[in-house]
Amino acid sequence: MHRVIRAVPAATDGWVVDHPGPIGAGHPAPLVWERRPLAAPGPHEILLVVEACGVCRTDLHLAEGDLRPRTTRCTPGHEVVGHVLAAGTAVEGFTVGDRAGVAWLAGTCGDCAYCRSGRENLCPDSRYTGWDRHGGYAGHVTADARFAYPLPEGPPAEELAPLLCAGIIGYRALERAELPAGGLLGIYGFGASAHLTAQVALARGARVHVFTRGANARHLALELGAGFAGDSFDPPPAPLDAAILFAPVGELVPVALAALDRGGTLSVAGIHLTDIPPLNYQRHLFQERTLRSVTANTRADGLAFLAEAARTRPAVHVTRYPLRQADKALADLAADRVTGVAVLVAE
CATH class of the missing domain: 3.40.50.720 (NAD(P)-binding Rossmann-like Domain)
Structure with missing residues (x-):
């Protein structure tokens, strides 16, 4: 059993979707940079200091309103690599200092017919990082440890991040x-x-x-x-x-x-x-x-792919952006100016 053993910062800086709409000249910017409160992790949660976060087309759909917001002023980002700063009392598999990945699927009910039959991606109560709960376009992110992935220390964070959704x-x-x-x-x-x-x-x-x-x-x-x-x-x-x-x-x-x-x-x-x-x-x-x-993924998909990627080592073609330029990264993605994958990196 683990406990929160380091002080959790009272707030974190990051982006939120202020008002979804088109990205481009003549339109108000959908994303706003702000400081928001940060709570200590719950029993099954881990708090990560973000190293890098991939920029996914789903983030663009959320920012532009193609997908209806499910949480007001939510922080996007669901390809998150970071280190555990604090862990809740019931967390297993992670300790403070471990490297972890946070992906799109953030939680399920665990009890429905889909969850019981290995199809948790179809759970009617499934929840998603950067849509239902705050994601990785920020300095810190909190995630359910049961839906996070252990990651190796060696590879650069910007090369690991796209593996977690793309x-x-x-x-x-x-x-x-x-x-x-x-x-x-x-x-x-x-x-x-x-x-x-x-x-x-x-x-x-x-x-x-x-x-x-x-x-x-x-x-x-x-x-x-x-x-x-x-x-x-x-x-x-x-x-x-x-x-x-x-x-x-x-x-x-x-x-x-x-x-x-x-x-x-x-x-x-x-x-x-x-x-x-x-x-x-x-x-x-x-x-x-x-x-x-194709609807989301299961945790088994994530584990299977990460194991295959560790064996085959696919080349990840990265365009790096500082975290404070997430709005530019999304604009470049919308205009097809990104070859490979855009990744936000901690400053």
Whole structure:
């Protein structure tokens, strides 16, 4: 059993979503920098001093209002790497000074049929970091230790942070796509999650074709080992055995489905997607093509992916921003000026 053994600061500095709305010239800034009170961790909680926090497209959806706020003036950020400053009385697995990671899934009820059957990502009472509780765009973050991950001390924090959502959700999307051994995987959109997922698939012996509108992203895809990199709407050189849609663009769903070979599966990795145009049954779904969504992740997904990443060591292409420039990082993400992944680092 542990107890709080160091003084907890009374407050922390960080960003909050003040009023969700578009990011860009002529619009009020959705994020505001402020000092907010910080409570001692509860029985199952750990308090972390934040080293780094990845910038996820979900943060952008929350800031711009694509996802309805669930907590007033919430601090975004759910790819958090830090060290434990204090631990609650019932915490197991972490002690003060340990390095820990805080991810998107922040809590579940533990009792519903979904939780009992290993599908806690579908729990109706699931809670999320940076949406239901304050996240890592701040100097400190408090998390339920039962949903945190132990992390090694060696790797730089900015390279570990993207693994905690971009990596984990990409891993789940790849599993949902049911890519056969040695198969051809199509990836639509090539940002933070996609560039990690491509490397996981390649390490498993798959072939990868990438479809994305950014020239820099296409160059990165080829550099990482993709056999083809074209525009988002280009037809593939060969039918795809499976595909993952990372871009939040519903217009690409019929494009990706039409690119699938017989029996292929398209998994949609995003939490938000623009409207999908009408599908033609014969062209898009017949011959047992499958369309599947991806909803959050389980803790088992996180552990499995982090173990696989430790073995394969995917290259994480990072654009660093000081914590005080989170608003700029989100603006760059919105304008497709980030290649790889943006990460906020402690100053």
